[in-house]
Amino acid sequence: MVDYLNHVILQQFKNWMLPIAMIVGGVFYPFVSSLSFLTPYLIFLMLLVPYCKLSFDDMRITRLHVILLGIQILGSLALFGIIALFDPLLAQGTFICVMAPTATSAAVITGMLGGNIAMLATYTLLSNLTVATLSPLVFSLIGSQTALPFFESFGIVCRQMIPLLILPFVIAVLLKRFAPRIHRQLRERQQISFYLWAVALTIVMGNTVAFLMKQDASNYVNEIWMALLALAVCCAQFLAGRRIGRRYRNKIAGAQGLGQKNTILAIWMAQTYLTPIASVGPAAYVIWQNLINSYQLWAKRHREQVLPKKEPVKTPIGLPGTPVIHPQR
Template identity: 35%
Template sequence: MTPHLSNHFLHRLKDFSMPLAILAGIIFWKYLWIFRSVIPYLIAGMLFFTFLKLSPKGIRFKKVHQVLTFIQLFLGGISYLIISNMASGEIGQISAQGMLICFICPAATASAVVIAMLGGNLKVGATYVLISNTGIAFIVPLIFSWIYPGQNIDFWQSVILIFRHVAPLVFGPLAAAWFLRFIAFETHEKLAKIPQIAFWLWVLSLMIILANTVKFIIDKHCPIEDILLLSAIGLFTCIVQFAIGKYIGRKSKEADEITIGQSLGQKNTTLAIWMAQTYLNPLSSIAPASYVIWQNCFNSYQLCRHSKEEEKKEVPLQGVK
């Protein structure tokens, strides 16, 4: 196989790997969900290889991060107030909680990986991953105390619980990557040059995450009309946040539409599902569970389009020896 054909094959394999992973996760969920225990290790691995390309100097808090945080909290708060006051019955309250959790959920740890693959600003994206996933530990107890004023939600206990879910996945890979940068730079450079390893770890984790999501929705034994409603909420919040993020990115001088779109639209749904089941009506977690599917369908489309654009730029030099 010539180098050109080999590169073309790898491009095509990468283009179709995401849709195939999504389909495999949904179709073969019975066989794949049992590997759910390896998901944290896969996520930590892909973050580690992504953070190898990020220096400590790259972590900078910017105004756009404040804007994104405000938008998340505003959308979550206003949507909860509107729906909880307008909708009646238990499903109305569950819908309000589902929309709230989809909006206030922090940026996905994998968003930094996607930003890097799409050619966005890894520094801005990785900084927001750290800010949003750390900040949510302090914000969520206050929000849930507001929703359930009659219940005694211990603030610091909630902060510790949430932080325990976030810290190993976010700060562990970051610390390991920076440790290698300063202690074993040659090893650091060799690992950083391994092509596309973060992407393939993400594809594998996505397949298992989707399988686990399908099992989770099935196990809830929720009426089909309620599942469709909560899935529609997941789709709506996904579209709104990606659209707003990309709009802000086009207007911002500090980043771009890819970076801000992923930072606001791609969510840490594993954490969202856990928070919904811990603090809210457990059925509300179906909304962020469906969000997993919607955001990764959109990510698949973006990566395919980006790959085709990059392929067009690679003009083969025929006849040149």
């Protein structure tokens, strides 16, 4: 009985862990934001665990990758052109929420939701490299600040991406080759990523609230509009990625690949290339994408608890009033 109660309490705690993490990060942001230096290490460990399921043979560029990449790049430019007709500042804040590459932690949520980690990992790599390559050209055309030299921009993005995205995969391969016991333990304990993600989410929320609190009070109207547009864009990207991914039997990876953004990198790009206040867009996007992910994880766990595994129904044969079911030949 005690074990059953402990199991129920643990499941309920998991269901509400991410919303609790967001609330704790927002309320205690002065202290939590000081722990931001831990974020890269947490993401590194979060990726190492699901990457233990991958192999080089699993990583292939597909038509779905090309479609999602086209939406990310061309869609962001089209959206900027439309909104800029009304308000260039709002256009910049919304544009960066679409242009931003896929978050390296998206593979963690994809794995937790039962999606294709290999497909998402491949797209994350393509997304980050494409943005690193095109951002100097794009921002020099639409930005309001002097763009950094191409190789300097490329180097900054790569320094953020490679340690977080490539090294965990390399270490997972090395563990499989030289330490199979450790590799097997990590492969069989995928829930570790969930707890690491909760800690990382607390820190990210603390950083987001601290950033918003530092903004000038005169910009509140623009900030609210940017936050609302970020919400609309966030929902649209998750929905579009899910619908497109469903056509290729990768609805979860499609939604996460298009919807979950590297908001830390997006904020840096906005502050570097665009009007600094435009960074409020990706800062608000942090909240929206994590609310969506929290709901999806809660819904998945709720379905697993409510819907028991179906067992074959045994029909008694030969009793009066019961049909006789013959086995298929």
